[in-house]
Amino acid sequence: MGGARSSDVHCPSEGRQMNQLMNQPISRPRKAADPVHEPANQRVAPSTLHILTSPIKHWPCRSFLNSSEEASAELVGNKLTSLHLTHVEELKQSLGDVESKLTECRSNLAEKCARYEAALDSVQQLEHKLQSAEEGVLEARNATLHKAKECQGIEIDGKIMELSDLNTKLMQLQQEKITLMEFNEKLKGDVEVAQKKAQEDLDRVTAEKCQDIENLKWEYKKEKSDLHTQLEISTIQRQEAEDTVEALKRKVADGEEEQRIHERKGVTLLKDLKKQLMAERKRADRLQEKLSQLLTDPAQLTAITISDKTARRYSTERAQSSLFPIFG
Numbered sequence: 001m002g003g004a005r006s007s008d009v010h011c012p013s014e015g016r017q018m019n020q021l022m023n024q025p026i027s028r029p030r031k032a033a034d035p036v037h038e039p040a041n042q043r044v045a046p047s048t049l050h051i052l053t054s055p056i057k058h059w060p061c062r063s064f065l066n067s068s069e070e071a072s073a074e075l076v077g078n079k080l081t082s083l084h085l086t087h088v089e090e091l092k093q094s095l096g097d098v099e100s101k102l103t104e105c106r107s108n109l110a111e112k113c114a115r116y117e118a119a120l121d122s123v124q125q126l127e128h129k130l131q132s133a134e135e136g137v138l139e140a141r142n143a144t145l146h147k148a149k150e151c152q153g154i155e156i157d158g159k160i161m162e163l164s165d166l167n168t169k170l171m172q173l174q175q176e177k178i179t180l181m182e183f184n185e186k187l188k189g190d191v192e193v194a195q196k197k198a199q200e201d202l203d204r205v206t207a208e209k210c211q212d213i214e215n216l217k218w219e220y221k222k223e224k225s226d227l228h229t230q231l232e233i234s235t236i237q238r239q240e241a242e243d244t245v246e247a248l249k250r251k252v253a254d255g256e257e258e259q260r261i262h263e264r265k266g267v268t269l270l271k272d273l274k275k276q277l278m279a280e281r282k283r284a285d286r287l288q289e290k291l292s293q294l295l296t297d298p299a300q301l302t303a304i305t306i307s308d309k310t311a312r313r314y315s316t317e318r319a320q321s322s323l324f325p326i327f328g
Contacts, residue, residue, distance in 0.1 A: 098191055
């Protein structure tokens with residue numbers, strides 16, 4: 001932008017020079033019938049008058065773009081060449097920066113073109129004024145020709161030099177405009193290539209992420225199915241364990257009940273055995289008494305022996321019959 005301000009600073013000086021040229025009398029070629037004779041050293045060359053009076057609208061066109069804008073465009077190009085497409089979001093942001101700089105470059109180009117058009121209109125207006133002033137100056141030239149011819153010749157030569165310089169500058173600016181347009185086209189191509197590559201990378205990353213999501217979904221379904229199967233197996237095993245525990249509880253309860261029944265039977269049997277023991281003791285005492293009596297009376301020994309065997313057999317059978325219900 002500094003170059004643009006520099007161009008604006010020089011414009012008033014050039015405008016003042018053009019106004020001075022417009023306000024000064026301009027010589028024209030003398031006709032053959034003109035009675036006034038001019039000195040040879042005061043005559044204006046026809047080629048010089050042709051350059052001075054030629055229409056300004058035929059001068060070469062140029063662009064008002066400056067070196068700072070060229071540096072800005074070069075910075076954008078360097079940024080594009082160093083762009084790393086490692087992440088989709090960074091790529092989008094970089095493309096956004098490039099597009100914003102490209103938009104800025106286009107805006108500057110449009111601004112300079114508008115300024116060029118305005119300058120061209122100003123030059124055309126100056127041309128019209130010069131042509132109008134030329135007619136008035138040519139009408140009064142004969143009256144003031146001898147007095148200011150030499151001074152006018154020097155000033156006209158200076159203006160011609162200035163016009164030549166302006167023409168050279170216009171040609172240079174036109175060449176700069178062509179160069180900038182070529183760079184702009186190249187920059188557009190680079191942006192299109194970068195956008196295409198970014199889109200390809202985005203599509204590739206999207207496809208990879210979709211495939212990863214599908215794989216995760218498949219693994220999740222597989223793990224869910226395995227866990228569901230394990231849960232069903234665990235439920236069945238738990239049910240079997242609960243059934244086993246219930247069966248064992250019932251067996252324990254039945255065993256305890258049987259234990260209590262056996263204990264009650266044992267107590268009853270013990271009481272019966274105690275009673276039988278007491279009865280046997282009493283019978284043994286009686287037998288002891290009878291034995292004593294038999295020892296004193298041998299005649300009764302045979303009868304008592306038979307009755308004693310019968311009594312013992314009966315007692316043994318009774319004891320055996322009382323034991324069967326307990327152990328059966």
